[in-house]
Amino acid sequence: MGTAEPEMPKSYDAVLVVGFGGPEHRDDVIPFLENVLRGRNVPRERMLEVAEHYYHFGGVSPINGQVRELIAALEPELKRRGLDVPIYWGNRNWNPLLADTLAKMTADGVKRGLGLVLAAYSSYSSCRQYREDVARAQESVGGPAPPIDKIRVFYNHPDFIAANADRVRDALAQIPAERREATRLAFTAHSIPSSMAANCRYEAQLTETCQLIAEAVGAEPENCRLVYQSRSGRPTDPWLEPDIVDHLRQLRQEGVEDVVVHPVGFLSDHMEVLYDLDDEAQKACAEIGLNMVRAGTVGTHPAFVSMLGELIEERFRGTAVRRAIGMFGANHDVCPVDCCLPPPRPAARPSAT
Known part of the structure; x- marks a missing residue:
């Protein structure tokens, strides 16, 4: 803590x-x-x-x-x-x-x-x-x-981890019991430009959250992966990868039959979750014969x-104790002047939330 x-x-x-x-x-x-x-x-x-x-x-x-x-x-x-x-x-x-x-x-x-x-x-x-x-x-x-x-x-508050873990357990319960142990877990978050990621702790925080949730649900680390969705901007500009659909196709090529996709980077089932996961990702899974169960966001x-x-x-x-688990401890209350600096230029595609 x-x-x-x-x-x-x-x-x-x-x-x-x-x-x-x-x-x-x-x-x-x-x-x-x-x-x-x-x-x-x-x-x-x-x-x-x-x-x-x-x-x-x-x-x-x-x-x-x-x-x-x-x-x-x-x-x-x-x-x-x-x-x-x-x-x-x-x-x-x-x-x-x-x-x-x-x-x-x-x-x-x-x-x-x-x-x-x-x-x-x-x-x-x-x-x-x-x-x-x-x-x-x-x-x-x-x-x-x-x-x-x-x-x-x-991102590392114990109750945030507990709420996400509950959503993942609910999704895993929809996988046939005999196939559950081999099920892969794909955590998704909104991709951002690599230039933006270089100026913040977005990747590190997401990685920490995913590890904590995986531990809470008893998932093996090798069966879990942080991937990204909702990529925007010019194709030539580097953004965080891999993309969720590319990852799903790779899983099927490896012989995986079941995957739980958990949008850990989002707090509610808004447009990007519905369109990018429930529509595009599910269609891709139907095409390749991969059983995908989408876990809910924390919501309420x-x-x-x-x-x-x-x-x-x-x-x-003014409580003295700030609850947090994992490696990094509780985040600051007041952002430093160099916290989360903008990328050199703005992204070129709107989000859909």
């Missing part, structure tokens, strides 16, 4: 959930993607290609509904811990937008908020960029906008919700 030097307790009077956002109607898709791509040199044809992913599901991303469910589960958890504070919600790319939420928090008289960014790992796109988004929203509101601190990333698993309550409480109360 690891500990980190805690910040001195501050007088927070609100929690701000910070998310990516997603369209909730067909007419939202193009404006949403234009928000995602603003300032990036991405051909419109590529944007329209990604739009088809959303149209495949009626133009609706499930991510906003999943955030609402998480907030509904988190509210009683905070009250159980004696934290009777409002929970606000703002997104990077779609309603409710961060600027609108910060304006409401200001109008409501919030003096200081604690930010819960819905990302378990450290990278530019999952950490620093969200902090930049909050800073821009504060600037748009003006001087009275409340400061927002950020809770630490939680009770252990995950309890962990979020604990992470919020530790900052509200």
